[in-house]
Amino acid sequence: MGIVERIKEIEAEMARTQKNKATEYHLGQLKAKIAKLRTQLLEPPKGSSGAGEGFEVTKFGHGRVALIGFPSVGKSTLLTMLTGTRSEAASYEFTTLTCIPGIIHYNDTKIQLLDLPGIIEGASEGKGRGRQVIAVSKSSDIVLMVLDASKSEGHRQILTKELEAVGLRLNKRPPQIYFKKKKTGGISFNSTMQLTHVDEKLCYQILHEYKIHNAEILFREDATVDDLIDVIEGNRKYMKCIYVYNKIDVIGIDDVDKLARQPNSVVISCNLKLNFDRLLAKMWEAMGLVRVYTKPQGQQPDFSDPVVLSADRGGCTVEDFCNHIHRSLVKDVKYVLVWGTSARHYPQHCGLSHVLNDEDVVQIVKKKETEGEGRGRFKSHSNAPARISDRQKKAPLKT
Numbered sequence: 001m002g003i004v005e006r007i008k009e010i011e012a013e014m015a016r017t018q019k020n021k022a023t024e025y026h027l028g029q030l031k032a033k034i035a036k037l038r039t040q041l042l043e044p045p046k047g048s049s050g051a052g053e054g055f056e057v058t059k060f061g062h063g064r065v066a067l068i069g070f071p072s073v074g075k076s077t078l079l080t081m082l083t084g085t086r087s088e089a090a091s092y093e094f095t096t097l098t099c100i101p102g103i104i105h106y107n108d109t110k111i112q113l114l115d116l117p118g119i120i121e122g123a124s125e126g127k128g129r130g131r132q133v134i135a136v137s138k139s140s141d142i143v144l145m146v147l148d149a150s151k152s153e154g155h156r157q158i159l160t161k162e163l164e165a166v167g168l169r170l171n172k173r174p175p176q177i178y179f180k181k182k183k184t185g186g187i188s189f190n191s192t193m194q195l196t197h198v199d200e201k202l203c204y205q206i207l208h209e210y211k212i213h214n215a216e217i218l219f220r221e222d223a224t225v226d227d228l229i230d231v232i233e234g235n236r237k238y239m240k241c242i243y244v245y246n247k248i249d250v251i252g253i254d255d256v257d258k259l260a261r262q263p264n265s266v267v268i269s270c271n272l273k274l275n276f277d278r279l280l281a282k283m284w285e286a287m288g289l290v291r292v293y294t295k296p297q298g299q300q301p302d303f304s305d306p307v308v309l310s311a312d313r314g315g316c317t318v319e320d321f322c323n324h325i326h327r328s329l330v331k332d333v334k335y336v337l338v339w340g341t342s343a344r345h346y347p348q349h350c351g352l353s354h355v356l357n358d359e360d361v362v363q364i365v366k367k368k369e370t371e372g373e374g375r376g377r378f379k380s381h382s383n384a385p386a387r388i389s390d391r392q393k394k395a396p397l398k399t
Ligand SMILES: Nc1nc2c(ncn2[C@@H]2O[C@H](COP(=O)(O)OP(=O)(O)OP(=O)(O)O)[C@@H](O)[C@H]2O)c(=O)[nH]1
Pocket: 069, 070, 071, 072, 073, 074, 075, 076, 077, 078, 088, 089, 090, 091, 092, 093, 094, 095, 096, 097, 116, 117, 118, 119, 246, 247, 248, 249, 250, 268, 269, 270, 271, 272
């Protein structure tokens, strides 16, 4: 029997089993069995890199965004409109068969947008090009789930389920469970609060299913069995997702209003070029990119050429900033001067661990430079970057 059939069989058994106190241990064990099989299913075939032909697109720019959705919701039309790269669009399903990259220029950064084939129910089990699409989604920083505003709301649930089945967790944070495998000592089970979904016996049983007999486990929240399995599997990817309802030109205003009020959602129309600004702003916010402008000593910063950092990718400290410029820079840095929202006063003298905010300006003072040079020059406020107060008070100025 193949892996997919075994998953189906266990799912059927779960559906047959009544949910009550007596069956909860058995159901927990079945959940763990399915999770293990799904992980097995995702392992790339031996000798392949995983993505597959037509899907191995090189990363480019400061971030990567994947377009995921059912066929013919308008993913390719959207890619063409936002990036200028043409991706064929047509009224028939599965027009797009590979991964088509484009670049969005936004806030002086470059963001790679990926058009992908439509996915359908069963994608996680390998239907259509589901497996490849999912592999590419996992490599991106955020997902835009494109939905047809005129179609059933159920589509969003089906897609979310497909993505969950392969370990993607959308708009969720990792469960607050500490878990560490040990060599000896048995299982130590603790919690900082009353647990209502999991007890010690259930936890042991799930760990047993994974053949784990020595481990430390601490629940810091009232987590579920699914959360526990996620932590044990350890391969889950937590990503932000924006629900993009396209084709609002074909539905009534009341329905548009309802969709627009949902969390993490944007309503657009490619046909009418409607609301792209809002979509881009939401995308920018979800990516959490931090632009830092380098100020050479005695000169104004170049506001068109930021160093782009991200908390999810590498971090946003002064040290991360220095490493971005040059790997060997950190050892020469004495301190840095910071202007911007992360600074308490302008300029603030900061060390390597200081966390930078979007649009901060940084000047590096190296160890070699004499005290007099480093300080004297920047004591006077007239040396502060001229535009900084404007930039901090108002919305980002375009350069
Ligand atoms: N009414 C309306 N139609 C749209 C809109 N955006 C795209 N379409 C149409 O929807 C159809 C499908 O568009 P595509 O861009 O090919 O959709 P896709 O999601 O890339 O489709 P696949 O690649 O097949 O998965 C085309 O006929 C588009 O012209 C829109 O905003 N409103």
